[in-house]
Amino acid sequence: xxxxxxxxxxxxxxxxxxxxxxxxxxxxxxxxxxxxxxxxxxxxxxxxxxxxxxxxxxxxxxxxxxxxxxxxxxxxxxxxxxxxxxxxxxxxxxxxxxxxxxxxxxxxxxxxxxxxxxxxxxxxxxxxxxxxxxxxxxxxxxxxxxxxxxxxxxxxxxxxxxxxxxxxxxxxxxxxxxxxxxxxxxxxxxxxxxxxxxxxxxxxxxxxxxxxxxxxxxxxxxxxxxxxxxxxxxxxxxxxxxxxxxxxxxxxxxxxxxxxxxxxxxxxxxxxxxxxxxxxxxxxxxxxxxxxxxxxxxxxxxxxxxxxxxxxxxxxxxxxxxxxxxxxxxxxxxxxxxxxxxxx
Numbered sequence: 343x344x345x346x347x348x349x350x351x352x353x354x355x356x357x358x359x360x361x362x363x364x365x366x367x368x369x370x371x372x373x374x375x376x377x378x379x380x381x382x383x384x385x386x387x388x389x390x391x392x393x394x395x396x397x398x399x400x401x402x403x404x405x406x407x408x409x410x411x412x413x414x415x416x417x418x419x420x421x422x423x424x425x426x427x428x429x430x431x432x433x434x435x436x437x438x439x440x441x442x443x444x445x446x447x448x449x450x451x452x453x454x455x456x457x458x459x460x461x462x463x464x465x466x467x468x469x470x471x472x473x474x475x476x477x478x479x480x481x482x483x484x485x486x487x488x489x490x491x492x493x494x495x496x497x498x499x500x501x502x503x504x505x506x507x508x509x510x511x512x513x514x515x516x517x518x519x520x521x522x523x524x525x526x527x528x529x530x531x532x533x534x535x536x537x538x539x540x541x542x543x544x545x546x547x548x549x550x551x552x553x554x555x556x557x558x559x560x561x562x563x564x565x566x567x568x569x570x571x572x573x574x575x576x577x578x579x580x581x582x583x584x585x586x587x588x589x590x591x592x593x594x595x596x597x598x599x600x601x602x603x604x605x606x607x608x609x610x611x612x613x614x615x616x617x618x619x620x621x622x623x624x625x626x627x628x629x630x631x632x633x634x635x636x637x638x639x640x641x642x643x644x645x646x647x648x649x650x651x652x653x654x655x656x657x658x659x660x661x662x663x664x665x666x667x668x669x670x671x672x673x674x675x676x677x678x679x680x681x682x683x684x685x686x
Contacts, residue, residue, distance in 0.1 A: 347378035360477060381667075399430040436453040520552075521612060542564060593623065600618060630682065630683055664676075
């Protein structure tokens with residue numbers, strides 16, 4: 343499936359230049375409607391497809407209303423009823439069944455790898471028989487959250503895409519789950535459902551005694567913490583072939599832009615730091631300082647697509663759209679002396 347936003351006006355001779363867009367976890371290709379308008383105003387088309395296991399299944403549909411008439415359009419989405427309960431959740435089919443299922447620690451590895459292959463296929467499909475008025479020469483890519491994660495993997499493997507804008511990515515996947523207030527419960531559940539249970543108590547029912555990079559070593563770990571560390575290390579190792587920090591050293595340095603958000607509660611800053619250091623991308627990273635805005639108390643993870651972030655949304659999209667339109671050659675400081683965007 344795909345959703346494409348085509349600019350208004352006279353089509354250029356070779357078609358509109360095009361950016362591929364990667365949506366986030368629990369989301370769908372519908373997010374292209376939030377991501378594409380500024381691109382379209384600059385003569386840049388945007389196209390997106392669903393992540394593996396997203397979009398509520400092959401029988402899902404768009405309800406399109408125009409002039410008082412509503413038409414149902416098949417969405418061909420990619421969720422599956424993995425547990426057989428008759429409903430398809432927003433991410434069902436994107437990862438393996440949870441503990442104590444035999445393949446539980448594979449997690450989202452293979453779904454992410456397949457999504458990278460799908461986006462690479464989409465880029466190549468643009469060069470086939472033309473249904474849409476798009477210029478398939480040197481498409482660009484940008485992705486938000488999960489889209490930044492598998493976008494890093496795409497950037498490390500696909501040389502047919504000319505530039506990569508990666509919004510709020512991080513890794514490893516297992517560390518995002520451990521450190522994020524949004525996902526830590528998933529780690530708690532995985533530890534609790536293991537046989538035997540690895541929960542050892544603490545604020546979140548487990549204490550792993552793992553310092554962050556740059557912190558002092560923990561010399562007296564909590565009882566049971568070493569078993570948890572081993573579990574997490576195995577999880578990270580098994581998922582490594584589908585985790586973005588693995589691919590970061592292969593990212594085309596001069597054609598990549600990373601937008602990270604200070605205080606991100608979904609993909610925490612330490613995991614963004616791991617990815618950035620792995621690829622040596624410090625000088626390609628913009629830091630959005632949400633703490634300096636009227637939205638300081640809000641989780642800034644969604645600033646690129648959420649208009650309620652009055653400073654982040656417009657400036658973030660302006661920076662990203664300018665980068666894409668220039669095929670990765672231009673990174674602007676979108677707010678100048680205001681300092682909300684710290685630009686290298």
